[in-house]
Amino acid sequence: xxDEFEPRIIAFCCQYCSYSAxxxxxxxxxxxxxxxxxxxxxxxxxxxVILALKAFESGADGVYVAGxxxxxxxxxxxxxxxxKRVAYxxxxxxxxxxEPERIAMYNLSASMGPRFAEIVTEFTxxxxxxxxxxxxxxxxx
Amino acid sequence: xxxxxxxxxxEIKSFIEGQKKVLVVGCxxxxxxxxxxxxxxxxxxxxxxxxxxxxxxxxxxxxEHTLERQCDPEYIDELVEFVDKKYDAILSMACxxxxxxxxxxxxxxxxxxxxxxxxxxxxxAHGIWAEHCQACGNCIIHKFGxxxxxxxxxxxxMNGPCGGSAGGVCEISKEVECIWHLIxxxxxxxxxxxxxxxxQPIKDWSSSRDGGPRKIVREELVK
Amino acid sequence: MxxxxxxxxxxxxxxxxxxxxxxxxxxxxxxxxxxxxxEKVKHLLGNVDSVNITDNQxxxxxxxxxxxxxxxxxxxxxxxxxxxxxxxNRIAIESDxxxxxxxxxxxxxxxxxxxxxxxxxxxxxxxxxxxxxxxxQTIKMMRDDGKLLSGQEIPPEGRPKIFIGxxxxxxxxxxxxxxxxxxxKVAAGVDFLQSQCIYDMDRFRRFMKKAVDMGLTxxxxxxxxxxxxxxxxxxxxxxxxxxxxxxPDECVNRIKGVPKDKQADEGLKMACEQxxxxxxxEGVAGxxxxxxxxxxxxxxxxxxxxxxxxxxxx
Numbered sequence: 001x002x003d004e005f006e007p008r009i010i011a012f013c014c015q016y017c018s019y020s021a022x023x024x025x026x027x028x029x030x031x032x033x034x035x036x037x038x039x040x041x042x043x044x045x046x047x048x049v050i051l052a053l054k055a056f057e058s059g060a061d062g063v064y065v066a067g068x069x070x071x072x073x074x075x076x077x078x079x080x081x082x083x084k085r086v087a088y089x090x091x092x093x094x095x096x097x098x099e100p101e102r103i104a105m106y107n108l109s110a111s112m113g114p115r116f117a118e119i120v121t122e123f124t125x126x127x128x129x130x131x132x133x134x135x136x137x138x139x140x141x
Numbered sequence: 142x143x144x145x146x147x148x149x150x151x152e153i154k155s156f157i158e159g160q161k162k163v164l165v166v167g168c169x170x171x172x173x174x175x176x177x178x179x180x181x182x183x184x185x186x187x188x189x190x191x192x193x194x195x196x197x198x199x200x201x202x203x204x205e206h207t208l209e210r211q212c213d214p215e216y217i218d219e220l221v222e223f224v225d226k227k228y229d230a231i232l233s234m235a236c237x238x239x240x241x242x243x244x245x246x247x248x249x250x251x252x253x254x255x256x257x258x259x260x261x262x263x264x265x266a267h268g269i270w271a272e273h274c275q276a277c278g279n280c281i282i283h284k285f286g287x288x289x290x291x292x293x294x295x296x297x298x299m300n301g302p303c304g305g306s307a308g309g310v311c312e313i314s315k316e317v318e319c320i321w322h323l324i325x326x327x328x329x330x331x332x333x334x335x336x337x338x339x340x341q342p343i344k345d346w347s348s349s350r351d352g353g354p355r356k357i358v359r360e361e362l363v364k
Numbered sequence: 365m366x367x368x369x370x371x372x373x374x375x376x377x378x379x380x381x382x383x384x385x386x387x388x389x390x391x392x393x394x395x396x397x398x399x400x401x402x403e404k405v406k407h408l409l410g411n412v413d414s415v416n417i418t419d420n421q422x423x424x425x426x427x428x429x430x431x432x433x434x435x436x437x438x439x440x441x442x443x444x445x446x447x448x449x450x451x452x453n454r455i456a457i458e459s460d461x462x463x464x465x466x467x468x469x470x471x472x473x474x475x476x477x478x479x480x481x482x483x484x485x486x487x488x489x490x491x492x493x494x495x496x497x498x499x500x501q502t503i504k505m506m507r508d509d510g511k512l513l514s515g516q517e518i519p520p521e522g523r524p525k526i527f528i529g530x531x532x533x534x535x536x537x538x539x540x541x542x543x544x545x546x547x548x549k550v551a552a553g554v555d556f557l558q559s560q561c562i563y564d565m566d567r568f569r570r571f572m573k574k575a576v577d578m579g580l581t582x583x584x585x586x587x588x589x590x591x592x593x594x595x596x597x598x599x600x601x602x603x604x605x606x607x608x609x610x611x612p613d614e615c616v617n618r619i620k621g622v623p624k625d626k627q628a629d630e631g632l633k634m635a636c637e638q639x640x641x642x643x644x645x646e647g648v649a650g651x652x653x654x655x656x657x658x659x660x661x662x663x664x665x666x667x668x669x670x671x672x673x674x675x676x677x678x
Binding site for chain 3: 305
């Protein structure tokens with residue numbers, strides 16, 4: 001096992017956009033890190049802070065939510081609601097001393113396969129830079 | 142309903158500092174409806190507390206349970222099976238009635254309020270609540286076009302609006318509507334000024350909190 | 365215009381005699397220093413008929429209006445003690461009314477009071493047991509019926525013969541309702557009314573026309589509030605930040621139109637023009653000069669506006 005930190009990242013992906021974009025990225029044979037585990041949700045409006053909290057409790061180093069471009073949600077404003085929940089959680093995490101950057105919101109469409117790969121890479125790099133989740137660090141010690 | 146909101150996490154953390162076993166107790170009454178202390182909020186608070194403890198390397202157990210209501214003794218009794226498990230601290234996520242009832246029923250337990258109880262109000266929209274009643278014990282809203290000046294006027298004026306009413310908002314903040322502006326406008330629009338002209342009498346506050354803590358006994362209901 | 369005299373107030377005598385009355389204002393110090401009160405009195409003595417002593421105005425803590433009022437009366441000034449409902453319940457109110465009268469206060473100005481939220485003690489608990497209209501009723505009941513709100517009798521020799529004042533603000537909203545609120549104050553038994561600072565003359569004229577038409581000016585004395593603009597900064601502040609005061613653009617422009625060192629003179633000139641109009645305006649019985657932290661200009665303005673000498677009574 002290499003010494004380099006390989007974060008565990010959970011992505012909550014909307015079935016109408018980012019989940020399909022992931023398929024496209026696959027069929028385009030785009031390269032991106034393997035750290036992200038995808039959870040399919042019917043709309044990012046289904047995302048709830050407790051889902052992310054449970055992920056962190058279970059040892060995730062980072063969590064992101066990927067929904068449709070603003071204005072294009074199939075359920076009108078599910079992605080806007082998700083954005084507010086992500087912002088709320090980031091703030092709560094900050095208050096208990098966990099870096100708020102460990103939670104993020106992204107927007108893309110089903111046709112944006114390359115953007116999907118880019119997001120995975122970008123978020124993985126961000127989390128690598130932050131290091132392991134402070135929760136996990138102590139658990140291991 | 143009673144509108145409440147969760148206390149800042151730092152304050153809640155200070156309640157349970159050094160404790161190993163914590164129980165978070167929710168309430169399925171008002172605070173569930175106003176998203177402050179129902180099952181979901183219990184889950185979130187418990188999770189945040191666990192994450193915080195893990196981060197610090199503390200071995201802390203945070204359990205969760207939500208009661209039907211925390212303002213009725215029969216539901217409070219249900220908590221006995223949890224209390225038997227010996228918690229170092231119990232955080233009540235009900236309005237302030239909850240932790241008081243819990244404290245009385247379980248006097249040896251270390252019980253804390255996890256919410257701040259704010260007011261009696263309603264939801265103007267999802268996520269927005271506003272105060273509408275001050276429980277003065279003698280409702281007179283019918284005299285004011287269905288609006289309560291006791292609660293919704295910053296000065297509880299019976300004969301407003303005062304000289305600080307400008308552009309429909311209160312002198313205390315542009316975010317606060319002047320209820321007297323709405324009352325007066327309604328009466329003027331309906332041509333009912335004469336009905337409104339008599340001076341509203343001095344209010345008897347003895348039915349309010351000013352008369353001391355209140356209690357109602359309904360003999361036909363008492364066993 | 366002669367009316368029945370109800371009290372020993374000098375202000376009432378002036379108003380009842382039909383002479384154009386003038387009142388001033390004195391803000392007590394934010395300390396226990398009586399010299400500050402005595403200093404301010406010097407500018408007002410002989411220049412106005414009576415002086416309002418503010419009661420913790422804008423909810424900023426100051427020497428009590430009763431104490432500062434007594435200090436001022438010791439200097440020979442007649443005061444008009446302001447009383448707000450924010451800080452006292454009916455028990456303290458009735459008690460203070462009796463105490464104030466016993467100590468020689470002849471005029472009381474009834475107010476709801478600025479909310480403490482924008483004062484220096486925003487953490488305070490307010491009272492608002494009764495409102496300003498109830499306060500008028502309370503004083504009238506004590507004076508004329510010899511009764512406390514509880515129904516408790518006050519013996520004839522112990523009834524507070526207070527000349528009852530109130531504020532009115534034609535510039536607050538809703539505009540069409542304002543005169544009806546004043547009508548309530550008149551119905552409650554107020555003797556005289558002083559307005560908020562007037563800049564919007566059109567709106568004031570409209571208001572007074574309605575008050576005259578409704579017969580209100582026959583039942584109470586209406587006094588017009590004047591606060592000269594010191595400079596452009598004050599004009600803009602009054603326009604934008606004081607709830608319930610309207611300052612028309614032409615007022616702001618007039619002050620802005622003169623060099624900085626002439627702005628105060630222009631403000632005084634404007635105020636004098638207003639006073640001249642009030643002297644002629646139907647239903648206006650006098651002016652209330654509010655020279656906020658500018659008391660030393662009172663002698664100047666009363667001279668410019670030909671308000672002195674003030675009437676004397678033997």
